Amino acid sequence: MEWFVADHAWLGRAVFLHGLAALYVVAFVVAARQGPALIGSRGLTPVPTFLRRSGTRRDGLRRAPSLFHLHWSDQFFLTVCWSGAALAGLSLVGVTARLPLGVSMAVWLVLWALYLSVVNVGQVWYAFGWETLLCEVGFLAVFLGDASTPPPRLGMLLLVWVLFRLEFGAGLIKMRGDACWRDLTCLFYHHETQPMPGPLSWFFHHLPRPLHRVEVAANHVTQLVVPFGLFLPQPWAGVAAAVMLLTQLWLVASGNFAWLNWLAVVLAASALPDAWWSALLPRPVEEWLVPSRAGAAPYPWVVAMVLLTALVLVLSRRPVLNLLSPGQAMNASFDALRLVNTYGAFGSVTTVRHEVVLEGRDEQGAWREYGFAGKPGDPGRWPRQLAPYHLRLDWLMWFVALSQRYAWPWLPRLLRRLLEADAPTLRLLGRDPFGGERPQAVRAVLWRYRFTTWAELRATRACWHRERVGDLVAPVTLATAEKDWW
Incomplete structure (x- = not known):
């Protein structure tokens, strides 16, 4: 099945899955440490109250699927969070990739279901684009295979599709939003007024204003032009992904946006060709990431990958229409399982x-x-x-x-x-x-x-x-x- 295999993506897939596992660990630890005080039974927005207002159990499961519609207690919530962190930790150190394909897929599916359960009862505390993004890419990870199966071309393209929508949606929301994005002056204020400045934000803010204009112009190119390069043959797709990866690291250095930028980094990393990763990684790390390149693609897995691709294409209709709409919504989900979503940030920038x-x-x-x-x-x-x-x-x-x-x-x-x-x-x-x-x-x-x-x-x-x-x-x-x- 040569058409099914992305031979250039063994290391790209491995880097993506390990990076995703690390971010899952962070997300579950954050939920465990902060959740009881925010959404616990005596939290600031208690989940039991939210569940009562969601209607019947059937209504709640239909609108916002979550294990917590079936049972809630603060201890059960912590069990879910720490179980998710433990499973993600096993995936981070490579255990999940070495399991049989069906078991490996089950682990990633459980991780996705556990985190979706948290997000769907998290209320205002979880109303951020990176929560939905983690749910979307977490579901795709279920079908990417283990260390002994070849990277699926369709699965790697679906990751590219997420990265395209993430970057292009963010670029469009800026161009349609605050005039300062069009006259290239938004960064006169953004580093100072962003939600959570970092240790370098003071220095970024004091860069010369002409350089701020260059930053904004470069951002427009990266988000509105470069994403189309992801669909070109290698190595050009890798070049586009590398530009995005470096831009995201620039954003990491200039502020704190939870795991949004890091998720974009691991998505971009998945699009870099293996030849580049082999040049960057020492041999022991490369062999640890990909312990085996043997094995074929099991037929049931191929069928599942094709069905997933068809599902994503169908569910992409509304996000694409949203991208094309002058009333573009930011960070919106169009299905209860958060499988295909729309993204964007900072359509407006505060000046004070x-x-x-x-x-x-x-x-x-x-x-x-x-x-x-x-x-x-x-x-x-x-x-x-x-x-x-x-x-x-x-x-x-x-x-x-x-x-x-x-x-x-x-x-x-x-x-x-x-x-x-x-x-x-x-x-x-x-x-x-x-x-x-x-x-x-x-x-x-x-x-x-x-x-x-x-x-x-x-x-x-x-x-x-x-x-x-x-x-x-x-x-x-x-x-x-x-x-x-x-």
């Missing part, structure tokens, strides 16, 4: 950065600031490199600073949990100024942040300058923090 700072009042009447693990707070605290780890609360706080409509109903509950000194909630933060004790009152304060200048950095060693705007939420106490007080 506001941050919500949470404070508690001590017994002496002084206000103390809670620290977050990732988002800006103390002006002297330099941003951290966090991606692919995802701090969900920190990200949602960025949206609250844009509009209070993003805060309901979880921000009032967050403030109440701080008043109660709730331990799981406090673990979502980077610093508790009360050391686990209860504050007398809490409030949410809105600040205007900007990066310091070179002169200010030399004088103060602080990367941020901030000015208070006012209270977003006035001080509340346990006596006044009723369920619907805000």
Whole structure:
């Protein structure tokens, strides 16, 4: 079956699957560590409440398939998360690839089903494009084969199709969105106002403005022109993929976008020809990634691959129509299983950065600031490199600073949990100024942040300058923090 085999993609497939397994580990660990406080039975948006509002079990399974429609408990949720992390870890170290084909496929299918179950009850905390992207590529991974079967040409093309939609959709949403993308000025602001700046974002922001224009123009070429090169014969498809891979690494260096950029990296890596990987990887690593190149393509697997391709083509209709639509939606799913989706980000770019700072009042009447693990707070605290780890609360706080409509109903509950000194909630933060004790009152304060200048950095060693705007939420106490007080 020469037509079925992509002989140039043994290493590309292996790199992709190992990279995907690593990101699965991160995703499941994030869910286990943050999930109980965010969506647990006493979480900020409890899953039991969400399930009750989803209608009957049958309705819930139809609209958002999840194991948790069948059973929910906080312990069961943690079991799902840690089981997923363990299976992904086995795949990362190569165990899954060495299993018989049917068992290997079953492992990847279980990983996909477990993570889809989490995403479909994750509510606002999981409403990000990289969640859907992980579900989509995770399903495709089920059919890519094990170490003893040849890489399927159709399967590798389906990965390319995902990468094309990811990049081209992001490019179109920019050109149709904020005028600053068309006049090449968006990066005058983006590095400073993005949701989660990284340790190099300050330096990126202070690059000369002509270079910022070049960055935007290069982004347009990478997202609107280069993706078509993915469908050319090798090595030209590899050249297009390499351009995208390097661009994604540039984005990794300039900010924190969870595993979005890293998923794009592993997708692009799958399109690089084996000759390139052989030149990049030392022989021991190459042999570890691909322990065997023997074996044929079992007929049932070939049939399954053909049926999957037909399914993806049918389900691609609505995402393609969305790409062509002037009202293009960002990061949307068109089927309950999130098999074929549409992507895009930053159709608009904010020019001013506001941050919500949470404070508690001590017994002496002084206000103390809670620290977050990732988002800006103390002006002297330099941003951290966090991606692919995802701090969900920190990200949602960025949206609250844009509009209070993003805060309901979880921000009032967050403030109440701080008043109660709730331990799981406090673990979502980077610093508790009360050391686990209860504050007398809490409030949410809105600040205007900007990066310091070179002169200010030399004088103060602080990367941020901030000015208070006012209270977003006035001080509340346990006596006044009723369920619907805000």
